[in-house]
Amino acid sequence: MSAEVGAKAPQVRPVDAERNVVSVPAAGEITVLVFFPAAFTSVCQAELCSFRDAIAAFNDVSAKVYGISVDPPFTLAEFAKRNGLNFPLLSDFKHEAIRAYGIEFPNLADIEGYTVARRSVFVIGKDGNVAWSWLAESPANEPDYAAVKSAVAAAK
Numbered sequence: 001m002s003a004e005v006g007a008k009a010p011q012v013r014p015v016d017a018e019r020n021v022v023s024v025p026a027a028g029e030i031t032v033l034v035f036f037p038a039a040f041t042s043v044c045q046a047e048l049c050s051f052r053d054a055i056a057a058f059n060d061v062s063a064k065v066y067g068i069s070v071d072p073p074f075t076l077a078e079f080a081k082r083n084g085l086n087f088p089l090l091s092d093f094k095h096e097a098i099r100a101y102g103i104e105f106p107n108l109a110d111i112e113g114y115t116v117a118r119r120s121v122f123v124i125g126k127d128g129n130v131a132w133s134w135l136a137e138s139p140a141n142e143p144d145y146a147a148v149k150s151a152v153a154a155a156k
Contacts, residue, residue, distance in 0.1 A: 003102065003122055003130050003133065004130060005132060005133055006129060007130055008130075009025050009122065009124040009129060010097075010100035011023060011024075012024055013096070014090035014091055014092045015093075016088055016089070016090055016091075017076055017080065017088075017089065017091075018073070019073050022066070024066055024068075024090070025064075025124040025128060026064050028126050029062065029063070030063040030064070030124070030126060030152060030155045031063065031122075031123075032058060032065045032066070032121065032148070033066055033068055033101075033124065034047070034048070034065065034066065034067045034068065034121050035067075035101070035118065035119065035121070036067060036119055037069065037105060037108055037116040037117055038070075038108065038116055039078075039089075040079055043139065043142060044069075045083060046142060047142050048067055048079075048083060049085075050142070051067070051085075051087065051145075052084065052085050054145060055086050055087060057149050058149075058152055063123075063152045063155070064087075066089070067087065067088070068090045068091075068097055068117065069091070070091070070115070070117060072091055076091055077089075092117065095115065098115075098117045103120050104116075104117075104118065108139065118139075119136035119141065119143075120133065120135045120136060121133065121143050121148055123155050124155075125155045125156050126155070126156060127156070131151060131154070131155040131156075132147075
């Protein structure tokens with residue numbers, strides 16, 4: 001993994017649903033990057049809806065939450081709409097962010113060449129350093145949401 005705890009977080013520039021470039025992490029802010037393999041899959045939907053339902057805890061400490069996958073922006077826009085997501089989803093269709101963070105997951109569902117993001121969460125402090133990270137052992141695993149909230153509350 002390229003984004004170890006304590007190291008400077010890679011600066012990446014995925015695009016939002018309107019294809020605008022978004023630079024993350026946000027300078028001087030606590031940033032939560034939620035990398036997920038694929039929109040419209042059951043585990044990804046459960047994970048992102050859990051972040052949606054907990055957004056107040058992140059807003060209370062002025063943390064910015066972003067979901068990132070390699071899905072196209074159009075797919076992510078529809079996924080966000082159908083699930084009432086209240087934070088931006090960003091498209092890493094060029095795979096630059098997942099390479100920078102060292103979280104490429106090749107051959108999802110045994111489909112040769114289908115590389116996606118390994119399910120992972122990075123909390124980045126206001127100083128731009130990785131304060132906490134979690135990587136799934138399997139695409140079917142979800143993060144410990146209480147641990148994510150604790151990490152965000154402790155981030156500076």
